[in-house]
Amino acid sequence: MAAKQVKSRQRVADHGEVFTAEREVKAMCDLVKQETERIDSRFLEPACGDGNFLVEILTRKLAIVKKKYKRSAYDWERNSLLALGSMYGVDILLDNAKACRDRLYEIWEQEYKAVCKKECNDDTRAAARFILERNIVCGNALTLFCVDNEQQDTTEPIVFSEWTFPFNDARIQRKDYTFAELINAEEPKRPKKEGAQQTLFDLYPEAKPEPDEEGIFLQQYITHYRRLSENG
Template sequence: MEEIGIKSKLRVQKHGEVFTPKRIVKKMLDVQEIKEACESILTTFLEPSAGEGAFLVAILERKLNIVVKNYNDDLGRFENYSLLALTSLYGIELLEDNAQTCVLNMFQVYYDIYQEQVQYHNGKLKKKVLDSAKEIISSNIRQGNFLTKQSIDGNPLVFSEWSPIKMRKTTKRIKIQRTEYTLDEIYGNEEKESGKSINKAINKTIQPYKQLDLFDLLVEDDIDSENENPKEMRYTPVNIIDVYKAEMEEADG
């Protein structure tokens, strides 16, 4: 039965929204060069019009299958490398419902495959691994306009780069350094100090600036925007299973 590629004629007329059928997604991802990229857990993908995540979900499935095949001698190693694979997938989507669905679809794929490996290893699901998966997905999938490079509130689109620190073939516990870039900075190949955060005013009672978390759309933002002494912050290197903590410190100087 043929998949329906539209939600409504109005959405097609207003936003040009048409969804790619799964069979077409598979055919495109089976092109040799793309297929090889999907089988590399570090190869980065950016979907500028992510929709509900048809391509990103399919690529994630392929990457996680490679993790199961090559990095699954114990559950801890699977957890580390599966999160590393997750850090390589980015998306931008204009419409809120699509963006939220994309995030949830990606998390569901991660959860299902993680749960399978937990059962295989006779282990337990770890909340911090799932929370770190949520942090990575919600940081990598953004609601905004790819053409204007802006989020829905008019601010620049911001993405996180997740860089493994001194990782070798034998590494089992991956340490990661998070650095934030605007989409303009990414296109300009701008180099930054590792860990740099793009943030608004921060003091001891004010939390770091964070774009819309699509896992938590209903929570009101009650952060006080008034601060006469803003401080530059940077992300500290952490184990990849602890990125959900989003640990930061004051930047030097």
């Protein structure tokens, strides 16, 4: 049965909430087919609803991850987290942001069980959840701030994390940027958090931030991917 495109008239009137039908989603994704099949190509759905486009793109990426890495749980885990980490969404309604995270997680988890079977572990599951918690944001994509339960802007700018495996081993790197920085708009002023989250530069001095082509980022963390959720 086709998914409903409208939940209520009120939501359409208040937030323009009309979901895109699967057929259109697939056709639009086909316009950038090569990118949807590249494991680390980044996609942002700025009014994501429950994630119709992200769901389709993640499905395509995980098909590639399976094809390339199904023989090694370690390789599948790393590459599937990379795929998940390349999915970004913003929605002003909290129930939509949550539904989007849950749908993406379900797709990832289903593949995880099918490919890694007995090697599945809860630390990697927690890492997947953690990435989604950060990447799918309840916020206002026009003002670039997070919102509260009444869809009002808070003082927290939307922050997105870039996820990479820069050392080609089990260490995953997260770099945080404000959405404003990323789209080159005026940056909301926010002081750097002091001591709130542990950075791992002491353990990995080679990872100290260097001047960066894309501008200044807020924070950087490096950790084993299975310990990702311990890190802030």
